[in-house]
Amino acid sequence: MPHTFDIAVIEGDGIGPEVTREAIRSVEAAATLDDATFEWTSYPWGTDHFFENGQMAPDDFLDTLAKHDAILLGAVGGPKWDDPSAATRPEQGLLTLRKELGLFANLRPISAHPQLVDASPLKREIIEGVDILFVRELTGGIYFGESGRRESPGGEAAFSEMVYQQDEIERVVRLAAEAARGRSGKLTSVDKANVLEVSRLWRQVAERVVREEYADLEYDVVLVDAMAMHLISRPTDFDVVVTGNMFGDILTDEGSMLPGSLGLLPSASLGESGPGLYEPIHGSAPDIAGQGIANPLATVLAAAMLLRHSLGLEAEAVAVEAAVAGVLDAGHRTADIAAGGPAIGTAEMGQQVLDALAG
Ligand code: NAD
Numbered sequence: 001m002p003h004t005f006d007i008a009v010i011e012g013d014g015i016g017p018e019v020t021r022e023a024i025r026s027v028e029a030a031a032t033l034d035d036a037t038f039e040w041t042s043y044p045w046g047t048d049h050f051f052e053n054g055q056m057a058p059d060d061f062l063d064t065l066a067k068h069d070a071i072l073l074g075a076v077g078g079p080k081w082d083d084p085s086a087a088t089r090p091e092q093g094l095l096t097l098r099k100e101l102g103l104f105a106n107l108r109p110i111s112a113h114p115q116l117v118d119a120s121p122l123k124r125e126i127i128e129g130v131d132i133l134f135v136r137e138l139t140g141g142i143y144f145g146e147s148g149r150r151e152s153p154g155g156e157a158a159f160s161e162m163v164y165q166q167d168e169i170e171r172v173v174r175l176a177a178e179a180a181r182g183r184s185g186k187l188t189s190v191d192k193a194n195v196l197e198v199s200r201l202w203r204q205v206a207e208r209v210v211r212e213e214y215a216d217l218e219y220d221v222v223l224v225d226a227m228a229m230h231l232i233s234r235p236t237d238f239d240v241v242v243t244g245n246m247f248g249d250i251l252t253d254e255g256s257m258l259p260g261s262l263g264l265l266p267s268a269s270l271g272e273s274g275p276g277l278y279e280p281i282h283g284s285a286p287d288i289a290g291q292g293i294a295n296p297l298a299t300v301l302a303a304a305m306l307l308r309h310s311l312g313l314e315a316e317a318v319a320v321e322a323a324v325a326g327v328l329d330a331g332h333r334t335a336d337i338a339a340g341g342p343a344i345g346t347a348e349m350g351q352q353v354l355d356a357l358a359g
Pocket of ligand 1: 075282283287294295
């Protein structure tokens, strides 16, 4: 029986519509491998919606999204939000979306394509062979703890509380451990247990989960400050890295610099049930929006993650990833990865992926 998958698309702002269009085309092309068909429902939520209606999305947006099998997101944000003191910001909308949909784990694969290692700011011998999967806890920790201002003897003071519950740590460590089993079997947990009580609980719980349920894994713990150094001095030593929300936010951005281009990196946010959210890690790139030159490959690779994690279509996911690798091997480049050489546009790069899938 052919199965129809129902996917929500939030194209968002800037280059969002341009790159999601190519990702949808690649999924449609990959689906010919199977009997799967797709229904794409587009939701026009983002900056324009906010400035017309006073909110990024309608009040019932969570119910609307929860009905879908998965969500594909371009990017939100842009110059209209430049005022840093604005009461509402697109980032806030994304935090709410992740929290309300229970998307507690953010997966960011970071690998260096052999043909593009020279685009990295790091030396070839350091970057060659990098293949890391970051698993960042996404709905707890300091970004969701209590915060406020108070008077202090030194004047006004502010606080942001970092809290983790045992079950929040357990579920994200389990998800990371499962991912490690499907890869090289190596898991690294990152914390700040030499200073923070919350990290001491993280370490204690993570170690117990791995000892009791994943004793087959090679497991180690690294302090976050050391990890910031190791990531650029010996990144090939890591496979799956699991960490809390703020440490993960910082380390994944550092990690995203390793391959040398934002335009190639996807991300998935997963919960226990309900739709996962898939997006490129880059933003709306207002400086190049509407020019047809954005690199669509990060969003195409996000769509491959969607096929794998939300739809269970592993063969199709592998086919899309292989097509992207083939296109890069063949030397096709958008401007961001062309190093000043000849470049093709967004739609043409998308077409190259389709041709590779067909070939
Ligand atoms: P950005 O990622 O949009 O752009 C940074 C630089 O990388 C720009 O020079 C841009 O042209 C380039 N770039 C990004 N993606 C590219 C692609 N696919 N192909 C070619 N070049 C690409 O980051 P920014 O400029 O700091 O942010 C722009 C807006 O996006 C801001 O409003 C920000 O808040 C928002 N943003 C949204 C998300 C999201 O929706 N998840 C993430 C990050 C930033």
